Amino acid sequence: GAAALAGSLEGLNQQFVPKLHYAKGNYFSVAGRAPFSRLVYPVPEPGGLGVHLTLDLDGVARFGPDVEWTDQLDYRVDPARGERFYSEIRKYWPDLADGSLQPAYSGIRPKLSGPGEANADFVVQDVAVHGVDSLVNLFGIESPGLTSCLTIADHVAQCLAPKL
Ligand SMILES: Cc1cc2nc3c(=O)[nH]c(=O)nc-3n(C[C@H](O)[C@H](O)[C@H](O)COP(=O)(O)OP(=O)(O)OC[C@H]3O[C@@H](n4cnc5c(N)ncnc54)[C@H](O)[C@@H]3O)c2cc1C
Structure with a gap:
Protein backbone atom coordinates (compact mmCIF):
# COMPACT_ATOMS: atom_id res chain seq x y z
CA GLY A 1 0.00 0.00 0.00
CA ALA A 2 2.99 2.37 0.29
CA ALA A 3 2.97 3.57 -3.33
CA ALA A 4 -0.82 4.05 -3.36
CA LEU A 5 -0.65 5.98 -0.09
CA ALA A 6 2.21 8.20 -1.29
CA GLY A 7 0.35 8.67 -4.57
CA SER A 8 -2.58 10.14 -2.67
CA LEU A 9 -0.49 12.87 -0.99
CA GLU A 10 -1.10 16.19 -2.72
CA GLY A 11 2.05 17.82 -1.33
CA LEU A 12 4.37 15.12 -2.66
CA ASN A 13 5.87 15.46 -6.14
CA GLN A 14 4.75 12.21 -7.80
CA GLN A 15 8.15 11.75 -9.44
CA PHE A 16 9.22 10.28 -6.10
CA VAL A 17 6.60 7.50 -6.15
CA PRO A 18 8.10 4.43 -7.83
CA LYS A 19 6.26 1.75 -9.75
CA LEU A 20 5.94 -1.39 -7.67
CA HIS A 21 6.11 -4.87 -9.19
CA TYR A 22 4.21 -7.58 -7.36
CA ALA A 23 6.02 -10.89 -6.90
CA LYS A 24 3.68 -13.28 -5.18
CA ARG A 109 6.46 -8.91 -2.34
CA PRO A 110 6.26 -5.20 -3.26
CA LYS A 111 9.34 -5.09 -5.47
CA LEU A 112 11.02 -2.07 -7.03
CA SER A 113 12.59 -4.27 -9.70
CA GLY A 114 10.59 -6.20 -12.27
CA PRO A 115 11.09 -9.61 -13.86
CA GLY A 116 14.61 -10.07 -15.18
CA GLU A 117 15.93 -6.86 -13.58
CA ALA A 118 18.66 -6.74 -10.96
CA ASN A 119 17.37 -6.76 -7.39
CA ALA A 120 16.68 -3.25 -6.07
CA ASP A 121 17.51 -2.14 -2.55
CA PHE A 122 14.97 -0.71 -0.09
CA VAL A 123 14.19 2.96 -0.74
CA VAL A 124 13.78 5.38 2.17
CA GLN A 125 12.87 8.97 1.29
CA ASP A 126 12.86 11.77 3.84
CA VAL A 127 12.60 15.58 3.64
CA ALA A 128 16.13 15.78 2.19
CA VAL A 129 14.93 13.76 -0.81
CA HIS A 130 11.37 14.96 -1.48
CA GLY A 131 11.20 18.24 0.47
CA VAL A 132 8.09 17.37 2.51
CA ASP A 133 8.63 17.91 6.24
CA SER A 134 7.77 15.00 8.58
CA LEU A 135 7.14 12.54 5.75
CA VAL A 136 9.20 9.37 5.41
CA ASN A 137 8.38 7.07 2.50
CA LEU A 138 9.46 3.43 2.60
CA PHE A 139 9.27 1.61 -0.73
CA GLY A 140 10.17 -1.92 -1.72
CA ILE A 141 10.39 -3.24 1.84
CA GLU A 142 10.23 -6.86 0.78
CA SER A 143 12.40 -9.68 2.08
CA PRO A 144 14.35 -9.26 4.33
CA GLY A 145 12.17 -6.39 5.56
CA LEU A 146 11.05 -8.27 8.64
CA THR A 147 14.61 -9.10 9.68
CA SER A 148 15.58 -5.48 9.04
CA CYS A 149 12.58 -3.84 10.71
CA LEU A 150 14.20 -2.65 13.94
CA THR A 151 17.11 -1.07 12.07
CA ILE A 152 14.71 0.52 9.58
CA ALA A 153 12.64 1.88 12.49
CA ASP A 154 15.76 3.42 14.09
CA HIS A 155 16.62 5.00 10.73
CA VAL A 156 13.09 6.42 10.32
CA ALA A 157 13.24 7.83 13.87
CA GLN A 158 16.49 9.58 12.96
CA CYS A 159 14.88 10.98 9.78
CA LEU A 160 12.03 12.44 11.83
CA ALA A 161 14.05 13.66 14.82
CA PRO A 162 17.73 13.81 13.83
CA LYS A 163 18.76 15.64 16.98
CA LEU A 164 17.48 12.94 19.40
C1 LIG B 1 6.55 -14.33 0.25
C2 LIG B 1 7.32 -13.44 1.19
C3 LIG B 1 8.40 -13.94 1.90
C4 LIG B 1 9.10 -13.12 2.78
N1 LIG B 1 10.16 -13.65 3.47
C5 LIG B 1 10.82 -12.88 4.33
C6 LIG B 1 11.90 -13.41 5.09
O1 LIG B 1 12.23 -14.59 4.99
N2 LIG B 1 12.58 -12.58 5.92
C7 LIG B 1 12.24 -11.26 6.04
O2 LIG B 1 12.89 -10.57 6.82
N3 LIG B 1 11.23 -10.72 5.36
C8 LIG B 1 10.50 -11.50 4.51
N4 LIG B 1 9.47 -10.98 3.80
C9 LIG B 1 9.25 -9.52 3.86
C10 LIG B 1 8.43 -9.08 5.04
O3 LIG B 1 7.24 -9.85 5.13
C11 LIG B 1 8.09 -7.58 4.81
O4 LIG B 1 9.29 -6.89 4.58
C12 LIG B 1 7.39 -6.97 6.00
O5 LIG B 1 6.21 -7.66 6.29
C13 LIG B 1 7.09 -5.51 5.68
O6 LIG B 1 6.47 -4.94 6.81
P1 LIG B 1 5.69 -3.61 6.67
O7 LIG B 1 5.16 -3.31 8.04
O8 LIG B 1 6.53 -2.59 5.99
O9 LIG B 1 4.50 -3.92 5.65
P2 LIG B 1 3.26 -4.88 5.84
O10 LIG B 1 3.59 -6.06 6.70
O11 LIG B 1 2.76 -5.14 4.44
O12 LIG B 1 2.20 -3.99 6.64
C14 LIG B 1 1.60 -2.85 6.03
C15 LIG B 1 0.21 -2.74 6.64
O13 LIG B 1 -0.37 -1.51 6.20
C16 LIG B 1 -1.71 -1.77 5.87
N5 LIG B 1 -2.13 -0.71 4.94
C17 LIG B 1 -1.92 -0.65 3.61
N6 LIG B 1 -2.45 0.50 3.10
C18 LIG B 1 -3.01 1.16 4.14
C19 LIG B 1 -3.70 2.39 4.26
N7 LIG B 1 -3.92 3.20 3.19
N8 LIG B 1 -4.13 2.77 5.48
C20 LIG B 1 -3.90 1.98 6.56
N9 LIG B 1 -3.24 0.80 6.51
C21 LIG B 1 -2.80 0.40 5.31
C22 LIG B 1 -1.71 -3.15 5.27
O14 LIG B 1 -2.98 -3.74 5.37
C23 LIG B 1 -0.71 -3.87 6.18
O15 LIG B 1 -1.31 -4.44 7.32
C24 LIG B 1 8.73 -11.77 2.93
C25 LIG B 1 7.62 -11.26 2.23
C26 LIG B 1 6.92 -12.10 1.37
C27 LIG B 1 5.74 -11.54 0.64
Missing part, protein backbone atom coordinates in the same frame (compact mmCIF):
# COMPACT_ATOMS: atom_id res chain seq x y z
CA GLY A 25 5.20 -16.04 -3.07
CA ASN A 26 3.13 -19.21 -2.61
CA TYR A 27 3.59 -21.73 0.18
CA PHE A 28 2.57 -25.38 0.39
CA SER A 29 2.33 -27.50 3.53
CA VAL A 30 2.93 -31.20 3.83
CA ALA A 31 0.55 -33.61 5.54
CA GLY A 32 2.18 -35.48 8.42
CA ARG A 33 5.63 -34.85 9.83
CA ALA A 34 8.58 -33.97 7.66
CA PRO A 35 11.91 -35.55 8.66
CA PHE A 36 13.62 -32.22 9.45
CA SER A 37 14.47 -30.46 12.70
CA ARG A 38 16.01 -27.39 11.04
CA LEU A 39 15.20 -24.98 8.24
CA VAL A 40 16.49 -25.96 4.80
CA TYR A 41 17.58 -23.25 2.34
CA PRO A 42 18.48 -24.25 -1.22
CA VAL A 43 20.37 -21.94 -3.56
CA PRO A 44 18.28 -18.74 -4.17
CA GLU A 45 16.34 -18.29 -7.43
CA PRO A 46 15.91 -14.96 -9.29
CA GLY A 47 13.39 -12.82 -7.36
CA GLY A 48 13.33 -14.91 -4.20
CA LEU A 49 15.15 -17.18 -1.79
CA GLY A 50 14.03 -20.41 -3.44
CA VAL A 51 11.61 -23.05 -2.16
CA HIS A 52 12.89 -23.44 1.38
CA LEU A 53 11.55 -25.37 4.34
CA THR A 54 10.28 -23.69 7.47
CA LEU A 55 8.75 -25.37 10.51
CA ASP A 56 5.98 -23.70 12.49
CA LEU A 57 5.70 -23.95 16.30
CA ASP A 58 3.72 -27.21 15.95
CA GLY A 59 6.47 -28.74 13.82
CA VAL A 60 4.36 -28.56 10.64
CA ALA A 61 6.52 -28.19 7.53
CA ARG A 62 5.82 -25.44 5.02
CA PHE A 63 7.62 -25.07 1.73
CA GLY A 64 7.97 -21.86 -0.20
CA PRO A 65 7.89 -19.25 -1.37
CA ASP A 66 8.07 -19.45 -5.15
CA VAL A 67 8.04 -16.36 -7.40
CA GLU A 68 4.82 -15.59 -9.35
CA TRP A 69 4.80 -12.16 -11.02
CA THR A 70 1.29 -10.68 -10.94
CA ASP A 71 -0.69 -7.45 -11.33
CA GLN A 72 -3.35 -8.52 -8.82
CA LEU A 73 -3.46 -8.57 -5.03
CA ASP A 74 -4.97 -12.05 -5.04
CA TYR A 75 -3.72 -14.23 -2.19
CA ARG A 76 -5.35 -17.49 -3.31
CA VAL A 77 -2.82 -20.25 -3.92
CA ASP A 78 -3.21 -22.05 -7.25
CA PRO A 79 -2.92 -25.79 -6.44
CA ALA A 80 -1.37 -26.37 -9.88
CA ARG A 81 1.76 -24.50 -8.77
CA GLY A 82 2.42 -27.40 -6.36
CA GLU A 83 3.73 -29.51 -9.26
CA ARG A 84 6.94 -27.52 -9.50
CA PHE A 85 7.37 -27.73 -5.72
CA TYR A 86 7.69 -31.52 -5.86
CA SER A 87 10.74 -31.39 -8.09
CA GLU A 88 12.34 -28.56 -6.09
CA ILE A 89 11.74 -30.24 -2.71
CA ARG A 90 12.89 -33.66 -3.95
CA LYS A 91 16.33 -32.13 -4.57
CA TYR A 92 16.78 -32.30 -0.78
CA TRP A 93 13.95 -34.69 0.21
CA PRO A 94 13.81 -37.44 -2.46
CA ASP A 95 11.25 -39.50 -0.47
CA LEU A 96 8.53 -36.80 -0.63
CA ALA A 97 5.39 -38.76 -1.53
CA ASP A 98 3.16 -37.89 -4.50
CA GLY A 99 0.01 -36.03 -3.39
CA SER A 100 1.39 -34.99 0.01
CA LEU A 101 1.53 -31.21 -0.66
CA GLN A 102 -1.44 -28.92 -0.14
CA PRO A 103 -1.82 -25.16 -0.74
CA ALA A 104 -1.06 -23.21 2.46
CA TYR A 105 -0.91 -19.44 2.03
CA SER A 106 0.78 -16.70 0.05
CA GLY A 107 2.35 -13.28 0.44
CA ILE A 108 3.07 -10.58 -2.14
